[in-house]
Amino acid sequence: MKSNCMIAIVDDDLAIQEAMGDVLRSYGFRSLGFSSAEEFLASGDRKAFDCILLDVKMPGLSGLQLLELLRRERDPSTIIFMTSHQEPNIRKTALAGGARAFLGKPVDLDLLVTLIEETFSDR
Amino acid sequence: MWKWHAGERSASQHQNDVAMAIAAVANAAAIFITDTFTSIESAVAVFYVIIMLLAADFLSRDGIVASALVCALLSTVSFLVLHGGQGDLGSAVRLVGSLSALGVTTALLFRRETNRQALLASHTTTRLSEDRYRSIFQRSPVALWEQDVTGLKSVLDRLKADGVTDIEAYMQAHPQFLEACTHAIRSVAINDAMADMLGHDHDADVTGPIARLIPHDCPALAGFIKAAFEGQRRSESKGRIRDAQGRVKIVLMTVEFPEQEADLDRTVVGLIDISRQEGAQVTMMAAQSELARASRASAVGALSASVAHELSQPLGALLANAQACLRWLRRVPPDMPAANKAAERMLRDGIRASEIVKTTKSMLSRSPLALGAIELVPLVEETRALLEFELIRHRVTLYVFAEGDVSDVVAARSELQQVLINLVTNAIQAIEEAASLERHVVIRVANHEKGLVSLTVRDTGPGISVDCIEKIFTPYYTTKAVGMGMGLAICKSTVEAQGGQLTARNHEVSGAVFELLLPAVPSPDLRRSYDVRATRGELQ
Numbered sequence: 209m210k211s212n213c214m215i216a217i218v219d220d221d222l223a224i225q226e227a228m229g230d231v232l233r234s235y236g237f238r239s240l241g242f243s244s245a246e247e248f249l250a251s252g253d254r255k256a257f258d259c260i261l262l263d264v265k266m267p268g269l270s271g272l273q274l275l276e277l278l279r280r281e282r283d284p285s286t287i288i289f290m291t292s293h294q295e296p297n298i299r300k301t302a303l304a305g306g307a308r309a310f311l312g313k314p315v316d317l318d319l320l321v322t323l324i325e326e327t328f329s330d331r
Numbered sequence: 332m333w334k335w336h337a338g339e340r341s342a343s344q345h346q347n348d349v350a351m352a353i354a355a356v357a358n359a360a361a362i363f364i365t366d367t368f369t370s371i372e373s374a375v376a377v378f379y380v381i382i383m384l385l386a387a388d389f390l391s392r393d394g395i396v397a398s399a400l401v402c403a404l405l406s407t408v409s410f411l412v413l414h415g416g417q418g419d420l421g422s423a424v425r426l427v428g429s430l431s432a433l434g435v436t437t438a439l440l441f442r443r444e445t446n447r448q449a450l451l452a453s454h455t456t457t458r459l460s461e462d463r464y465r466s467i468f469q470r471s472p473v474a475l476w477e478q479d480v481t482g483l484k485s486v487l488d489r490l491k492a493d494g495v496t497d498i499e500a501y502m503q504a505h506p507q508f509l510e511a512c513t514h515a516i517r518s519v520a521i522n523d524a525m526a527d528m529l530g531h532d533h534d535a536d537v538t539g540p541i542a543r544l545i546p547h548d549c550p551a552l553a554g555f556i557k558a559a560f561e562g563q564r565r566s567e568s569k570g571r572i573r574d575a576q577g578r579v580k581i582v583l584m585t586v587e588f589p590e591q592e593a594d595l596d597r598t599v600v601g602l603i604d605i606s607r608q609e610g611a612q613v614t615m616m617a618a619q620s621e622l623a624r625a626s627r628a629s630a631v632g633a634l635s636a637s638v639a640h641e642l643s644q645p646l647g648a649l650l651a652n653a654q655a656c657l658r659w660l661r662r663v664p665p666d667m668p669a670a671n672k673a674a675e676r677m678l679r680d681g682i683r684a685s686e687i688v689k690t691t692k693s694m695l696s697r698s699p700l701a702l703g704a705i706e707l708v709p710l711v712e713e714t715r716a717l718l719e720f721e722l723i724r725h726r727v728t729l730y731v732f733a734e735g736d737v738s739d740v741v742a743a744r745s746e747l748q749q750v751l752i753n754l755v756t757n758a759i760q761a762i763e764e765a766a767s768l769e770r771h772v773v774i775r776v777a778n779h780e781k782g783l784v785s786l787t788v789r790d791t792g793p794g795i796s797v798d799c800i801e802k803i804f805t806p807y808y809t810t811k812a813v814g815m816g817m818g819l820a821i822c823k824s825t826v827e828a829q830g831g832q833l834t835a836r837n838h839e840v841s842g843a844v845f846e847l848l849l850p851a852v853p854s855p856d857l858r859r860s861y862d863v864r865a866t867r868g869e870l871q
């Protein structure tokens with residue numbers, strides 16, 4: 209059920225959190241915004257999130273570092289990066305680290321929604 | 332006794348000498364006999380003088396003295412034989428007269444011979460000195476070139492007689508004059524070192540006009556001619572010379588003109604091959620020029636990258652909000668409150684984006700400026716040095732004129748340098764694109780009214796077209812195929828941040844003029860309040 213799907217939006221830009229949250233809501237997805245990787249990790253029930261939208265560059269723990277952490281914990285969530293840093297090295301590291309996708313900002317919303325829907329149809 | 336040393340006279344001359352000797356002896360005998368055995372009353376002995384004169388031709392000094400003694404003896408003997416012990420006054424006087432004449436003549440002949448010996452000795456000394464010079468010249472490790480500049484001297488004297496006083500102006504007005512001069516100066520000799528430098532054999536013949544070796548556009552030539560014209564003793568400068576293969580080498584040439592005009596045919600020019608150093612210099616200047624260009628490009632590049640990155644955030648949010656808004660509106664029924672909120676967020680994001688743009692523009696002029704008192708003329712000369720390679724490559728000449736005693740200005744040194752580099756580079760490019768025949772950039776510095784100093788950069792390019800002149804300082808405006816068009820916009824903001832102005836106009840004759848107005852350092856007794864913009868940096 210779509211209403212069960214929880215998406216985490218981890219980005220230090222509040223405007224992005226709000227905009228992304230609203231778009232996802234218009235598609236029927238629920239979401240929660242976090243301004244840093246630490247804030248996300250400190251949140252109570254991380255297992256509730258099926259999908260994480262992640263920025264690369266954030267104060268404190270970077271997106272890549274969070275990815276590594278989650279993978280070590282064997283977190284099964286789908287991780288999708290959204291970033292304005294389009295360096296091929298980062299992209300390679302992210303995808304090798306198990307990210308589902310590496311999207312550039314401004315995000316192609318159709319693609320994003322398609323990816324998310326794919327995730328949830330697998331469940 | 333014999334005057335001539337062995338080998339000094341030819342065989343026929345020697346035979347003559349011998350014949351003369353015999354004749355002299357015979358004559359002497361004749362005179363003696365006449366004197367002694369005839370009753371001729373005149374002073375026959377005087378004729379011994381003639382013998383002496385003849386004999387001096389082949390007798391050494393000792394020989395002269397000996398012959399004189401013999402003749403004197405003969406005269407005395409004649410007297411004694413003729414008159415015994417009872418000579419009268421007349422004959423005694425005649426004897427004394429003869430002996431005196433003989434003595435005087437002998438003395439004169441003796442002195443003549445002495446002088447001749449001295450002259451010979453002096454000739455020998457001179458010849459040895461000449462040999463030593465030749466040896467030093469030939470074997471000197473420095474390349475030396477002996478030239479005959481008498482031809483040039485007469486050409487220059489003719490010009491002076493025609494009323495020419497400024498030889499530099501004359502040379503500029505008559506471009507073929509330099510080449511004519513290379514035909515007026517003749518090459519006399521080159522030493523071994525120079526032959527090696529040019530790849531000639533040591534005994535190669537390089538005599539003839541120097542035009543063979545010196546191309547008419549050799550930079551040292553004008554200096555050489557000017558020094559000769561103005562009577563200067565020395566001239567030193569870089570020049571170009573053709574080697575045996577016809578290749579051109581860069582050399583350092585120095586000449587010291589001889590003091591005596593008669594020695595102008597033996598003017599020596601020293602040369603040092605600096606082709607390698609010049610090559611290194613050219614490479615270094617190219618590297619400097621590249622560095623200056625790269626640092627400008629990287630500064631602009633870095634700024635662009637950071638601006639692009641910063642803008643992508645609010646734009647991303649804006650797009651997402653727009654998408655959301657549409658979805659809320661297309662719902663059945665439309666979710667108006669949600670759409671409203673989305674639209675409000677869009678507005679907020681849009682404002683944020685434009686703020687970033689504004690900040691960027693002011694950032695271009697707000698980076699911390701270290702302001703100080705700058706002397707403009709040395710700064711311009713530094714710019715010339717930095718761009719020397721470009722100027723030479725595009726065959727553009729840079730002239731710098733300072734009108735009167737120009738004040739120092741208050742400015743940030745490296746930023747102002749960047750502006751100058753930008754303006755001169757643009758000028759060179761304009762000239763290059765227009766393929767102008769007249770290829771110069773003129774920088775003029777002068778005090779302006781209202782406590783400002785004016786620096787203008789004028790080129791002989793095509794000028795600025797009327798529709799461009801308005802837009803020339805706007806960002807992203809360019810007529811060049813390569814380049815972002817930020818250069819002049821950045822220059823203008825930099826200059827304005829330092830309290831100055833930058834304007835452009837066309838020159839009345841040809842080309843464009845960019846005028847920089849900068850605040851002058853105020854004279855100590857006249858305190859004035861600065862423009863707010865100028866004090867944004869730190870006054871050192």
